[in-house]
């Protein structure tokens with residue numbers, strides 16, 4: 001017994017950390033997240049999109065049926081488990097399937113069409129963790145469901161582009177577009193691709209060999225060098241597009257020209273999800289290419305039906321927020337942070353603390369960002385803390401000040417301090433900070449319905 005105890009003590013407790021590929025978002029990183037979310041919300045509002053949040057956990061069939069059984073995501077990357085009731089559940093690996101499931105479930109067909117929705121959500125894929133590839137990552141995405149028109153595809157690209165411009169990264173990204181036709185024309189193309197690879201199996205990577213059986217179109221965007229060489233020689237979809245497909249594609253290109261959005265036509269772009277039809281597009285890192293696409297999307301005219309609704313067209317895109325932040329940092333983009341604090345309140349004694357709590361409330365209500373040392377630290381320790389916050393001013397209240405109804409205002413940069421009457425201290429601080437710097441943001445007033 002005692003031996004066991006000794007050996008247990010000798011084992012160092014395992015450091016508890018986040019799992020590989022899953023990260024905390026610390027405050028500094030949140031400055032970027034907050035700013036991106038603001039830009040996304042603004043651009044969404046401007047174009048009449050409403051926000052939707054679908055659950056992180058869905059029945060697995062939502063993704064099996066939409067993304068496609070044979071895709072990498074469904075075959076290798078989903079976090080799938082049985083819940084206690086024996087149902088197969090999955091952490092959402094992407095956003096569109098859930099939004100379309102919600103469209104069907106909540107009868108959005110009855111809303112004025114098209115229904116325009118956007119989301120900002122975390123997603124989960126059991127990817128191999130590496131730079132820009134995580135197991136939990138954030139995406140924002142836009143969906144337009146209920147109408148089929150090339151102008152709607154272009155509307156999606158236009159919004160993504162606006163957001164990239166707002167964030168200062170548009171010139172680092174290249175828009176790649178393709179048209180993969182209707183399921184009918186694609187079926188003919190798939191057959192041609194299968195025929196093309198007959199006898200060339202030995203030159204393919206292991207993944208592509210498997211894909212040849214399950215999802216031959218994915219051979220076209222394999223990243224292995226030998227596979228890429230073959231893909232260049234493979235038949236091009238252009239030959240298999242119907243007149244209708246061509247018309248659709250030409251209009252997409254004309255509308256992009258009209259909006260002066262630059263693009264590159266990429267015959268090999270197919271995207272990793274089965275539900276796409278007609279237009280597909282991605283935003284590539286101009287320097288390194290598709291491996292690090294920042295976002296992508298396309299038309300998914302069969303998806304609503306696949307998930308149990310009536311035949312209804314749709315189009316949309318999603319963008320990876322971590323990859324976006326990477327580009328912002330590479331481009332030296334600084335985002336405004338509103339986290340700086342104006343005033344630190346230091347105090348000594350319970351009576352002073354009591355007065356401080358009230359003073360802090362008055363300052364905050366007036367828009368002065370205020371922190372206080374409400375623990376038991378000495379004045380020296382509190383002043384150190386004030387330095388750490390980098391505040392321009394500290395208010396000090398000790399036993400004498402409480403007795404005399406005064407507060408000391410200390411200018412931290414100059415090291416000068418003066419006494420101010422308690423009743424005047426809030427307005428005195430406002431004068432020092434400047435009205436224009438106050439944090440008076442209001443989310444809007446709530447109203448009570450009669």
Ligand code: AMP
Pocket residue numbers: 094125127132133134135136137139272292293294295296297318319320321322323
């Ligand atoms: P997809 O639906 O796979 O085209 O993903 C859309 C965007 O989400 C990509 O362009 C990336 O920016 C981002 N993304 C996808 N998978 C990951 C991942 N494992 N880690 C980080 N970002 C990702």
